[in-house]
Amino acid sequence: MKILVVGGGGREHAVIKKIKENKEVEKIYALPGNGGIAADAECVDIGATDIEKIVDFAVENDIDYAIVTPDDPLVIGCVNALEEKGIKCFGPRKEAAIIEGSKAFSKKLMKKYHIPTAEFETFDCMDDALSYLETCPIPTVIKADGLALGKGVIIAQTRQQASDAVVSMMQDKAFGKSGETVVIEEFLEGPEVSVLAFTDGKTVKPMVSSMDHKRALDGDKGLNTGGMGTVAPNPYYSEAIEERCMKEIFLPTINAMNAEGRTFKGCLYFGLMITENGPKVIEYNCRFGDPETQVVLPLLESDLLSIMIATTNETLSETEVKFKNSCACCVIMASEGYPVKYEKGFEIKIPEDIREKVFVAGAKLEKEKLLTNGGRVLGVTEIRSTLREAISASYEAVSKISFENAYYRKDIGQRALLAEV
Numbered sequence: 525m526k527i528l529v530v531g532g533g534g535r536e537h538a539v540i541k542k543i544k545e546n547k548e549v550e551k552i553y554a555l556p557g558n559g560g561i562a563a564d565a566e567c568v569d570i571g572a573t574d575i576e577k578i579v580d581f582a583v584e585n586d587i588d589y590a591i592v593t594p595d596d597p598l599v600i601g602c603v604n605a606l607e608e609k610g611i612k613c614f615g616p617r618k619e620a621a622i623i624e625g626s627k628a629f630s631k632k633l634m635k636k637y638h639i640p641t642a643e644f645e646t647f648d649c650m651d652d653a654l655s656y657l658e659t660c661p662i663p664t665v666i667k668a669d670g671l672a673l674g675k676g677v678i679i680a681q682t683r684q685q686a687s688d689a690v691v692s693m694m695q696d697k698a699f700g701k702s703g704e705t706v707v708i709e710e711f712l713e714g715p716e717v718s719v720l721a722f723t724d725g726k727t728v729k730p731m732v733s734s735m736d737h738k739r740a741l742d743g744d745k746g747l748n749t750g751g752m753g754t755v756a757p758n759p760y761y762s763e764a765i766e767e768r769c770m771k772e773i774f775l776p777t778i779n780a781m782n783a784e785g786r787t788f789k790g791c792l793y794f795g796l797m798i799t800e801n802g803p804k805v806i807e808y809n810c811r812f813g814d815p816e817t818q819v820v821l822p823l824l825e826s827d828l829l830s831i832m833i834a835t836t837n838e839t840l841s842e843t844e845v846k847f848k849n850s851c852a853c854c855v856i857m858a859s860e861g862y863p864v865k866y867e868k869g870f871e872i873k874i875p876e877d878i879r880e881k882v883f884v885a886g887a888k889l890e891k892e893k894l895l896t897n898g899g900r901v902l903g904v905t906e907i908r909s910t911l912r913e914a915i916s917a918s919y920e921a922v923s924k925i926s927f928e929n930a931y932y933r934k935d936i937g938q939r940a941l942l943a944e945v
C-alpha cells in the first residue's frame with residue numbers, strides 16, 4: 525500500500541513509525557514531513573493546509589490511504605477533498621472536525637446532549653461579554669472560539685484580566701477571526717487527563733490514557749505551550765472514572781455527532797478534568813494529540829494501520845485495539861525561549877542506538893546534518909514496566925542528545941508519580 529501522511533511534527537513521526545510495522549506498507553509520503561521524518565518516509569514539500577496540492581499529489585501518486593492528523597487541514601476540509609477524488613482517509617470530514625474548530629459549537633453540543641462540561645456563555649458582541657464579566661464568578665476562563673495554536677485560552681484571576689482578555693480577542697483581534705466569538709466558562713479544578721479514542725461513528729475504542737504537561741516551565745509555571753512532555757497511562761484515570769467517561773461522555777458524544785448529521789470518524793481526543801463532581805470535558809480535539817501520541821502509540825500492541833482503516837470502513841467493532849501493560853514517558857526537547865522567541869539552525873546529535881525512540885518535530889536536513897528548525901525540536905519516549913522507570917529512562921536518553929540552546933522540563937511525570945502513592 526502507498527500511504528500519505530499530512531503533517532510534519534512529532535505526532536506524525538510517531539504515526540509513521542507505527543504504520544511502518546504493517547507489512548503491506550510499501551511506501552509512505554509525508555507532506556511536508558521534516559528532517560527527522562525523512563529517515564522513515566519520503567518528505568514532499570507541500571504544506572499541510574495546501575489542500576489542492578495535497579489532493580493532486582495523492583491522485584498522481586496512486587495513494588491507497590491518506591492519514592490526516594493536524595487540526596487545521598481537518599477543519600478546512602482536507603478529508604472531504606481527498607474523498608471526493610475517491611481516496612480513503614483516516615480523519616474526520618470538516619462537518620465533524622468542527623468539534624475542535626469551534627468551541628462555541630462543541631459547548632452547545634455538550635449542553636444540548638447533557639455531556640458534562642464547565643458552565644458557559646458564548647458572545648459575539650463585545651459589550652455583552654464585558655457586562656457579563658461584571659458579575660460572573662471569578663476566576664473565569666475566556667476562550668477564543670476558533671483554532672489558536674492552543675493559545676486562545678486565558679484563565680483570568682481578576683475581572684480586569686478577564687475584560688482585558690475579551691478586549692484583546694474581540695477588539696484587538698489577537699487571534700484574528702478565531703476570536704470574533706468568545707466562550708466564557710466556569711473555572712474547574714482537578715487533575716487533567718487526555719483520552720484519545722478511535723471511532724468509526726458507531727463504536728468507540730479509547731486508547732490508553734495520558735497526561736500532558738502544557739506549561740513551559742517546571743512546576744507547571746510559565747506560558748502555555750503545545751506540550752512539553754507526556755506520560756501514559758494517567759494514574760488519575762481509574763477504572764471507575766473510565767467507566768463513567770464511556771457512559772457519560774464518549775458514547776454520548778459519538779451519538780450526539782450522529783444526531784447532528786456530523787458523524788465523526790478517526791481519532792477523537794477528549795481533554796478531561798476529573799472534578800469533585802466527576803469527569804468533565806475541557807475540550808475536544810478532532811485528532812491525535814501532540815505529544816500524547818508519542819506515548820500512546822508506542823504502547824499500542826495491535827496494528828495501527830488496520831485500526832485506522834477499520835474506522836474508515838466502519839468495522840471498528842471487529843478490530844482489535846490492544847495496549848501493552850507498561851508505562852511510557854516522553855520528554856520534549858525544545859529550543860531555549862520557546863514558546864516566544866528562539867534561535868534555529870543548530871546541529872542535533874542523536875546517538876544511533878536511541879534513534880528509534882526519538883520523534884522529531886522541528887528539524888530540517890541540510891547537507892545530511894539535522895538542524896533545529898522550530899520551538900519543539902523532538903521528543904524521546906521510553907517504555908518500562910513502571911512509570912518511575914520510564915521517566916528515568918527518558919531523561920537518560922535525553923542526556924545523550926545534544927544541540928545548542930536545548931531546553932526541556934526536568935519534572936515530566938512527577939505529578940503523575942504523586943498520584944501513584
Ligand code: AMP
Nearest residue numbers: 642665674677709710711712795806807
Ligand atoms: P484548552 O485549549 O481548551 O485545552 O485549554 C488549555 C488549558 O486551559 C487546559 O488544558 C486547562 O488546563 C485550562 N482550562 C481550559 N478550560 C478550563 C476550565 N474551564 N477550568 C479550568 N482550566 C481550564
Ligand code: GLY
Nearest residue numbers: 736751813814815
Ligand atoms: N497536547 C494537546 C493537543 O494536542 O492539543
